[in-house]
Amino acid sequence: MFVAMNRFHVAVGQEEAFEAVWKGRDSSLADMPGFIDFHLLRGDSVPDAGYTPFISKSNWESKDAFVAWTKSENFRAAHRNAADNRSMYLGPPKFEGYTVVEGA
Template sequence: MNAYMTNGTYDFLTKLQEKYPKINFFYMSSGSSTLAYYEGQQKDVFAAGREYEAIETNGEVKQSGFIVMNNIPVTDDGTAMFEERFKQRQSELNKMPGFQAFRLLRPKKGNTYVVLTQWASENDFNNWKNSDSFKKQHQAGPTKPPAFFADKPFITSYHMIDPNKN
């Protein structure tokens, strides 16, 4: 499965739904920016978008909720090790209250992977972040980042915008 995303104004991005009625777009806001996201086997319809391969999925993305994206730049020779670490991890994410979806997205261009999680609410995400399960999964390792990190990871978060309510 592929995943696609792009940023723009809400008004501009929602016009895409008229142009591509068969695509199920998801819209989300970070306050100053709006992001459009969709997934499936379709082609990329964004003029200036980002394309990913979803190499691990759990749950279904919903029109409402809270999205957190951990953006992780990975070196070219570190991609296999990075992906293997994800496959080997013991995750209890889907057992957490409010969990909706998980995607590990491999970039088709560039080097920044996206670990996307969706929660019913920001509070559900914070409860997971403060849980023993999170601490176990994200145990502090060495003080320096893994060698396969090309740069410092960064987090982006969004509140879903339900176009049916606007």
Template sequence: MIVVTNRIPVAEGHEADFEDRFKNRVHLVDQAPGFIRNEVHRPKPMKLDHATGAWSPDPDAQGFYEVKTWWRSMDDFIAWTRSPAFAEAHRNRAPKEMFAGPSKLDIHEVFLSTDLKG
């Protein structure tokens, strides 16, 4: 299994518009062969005071949204990126001012997974 993570620095004040883009997406990736699931993670920058063990918000940290997709194989992911559906899904680009810098794409292969059963 492959997990693809796009780490995106969203500019302050654009968070709601960024999230709306994902809430209103056309779900083309969901229909791609080998696609397993998609998650969008909202950043929660926190800091730990090691002396007290207390956690608090970190207003100075740049948080990154993470858009994660799980794929059966690397070949399935590559096929998605070469498909007409991928081009359609990425056609309506967000305005540049929505971002605080470039995004970063990471790809990982799952070699171990633990699911908690209720």
């Protein structure tokens, strides 16, 4: 299994708007071969730094399945308007990908 995560620093006060963007998106993830599931995670705000951490996390049967998603028309369509929401973030998201070594 492969876990793909993007870490976001969302400006304090923009949390609900950020969540609404994710809840309203048309990702077509479920249509992709090898897709298992998706979660949007929200951490505790860091007021002194001015952000709330979020992680978008998707699980895939393999890294190859994830890479195929990133090269698909579904991916391009899901991310087409991403730049419209830049004002919500403190910097760009940080991608992290992991191959599961052991799991329950």
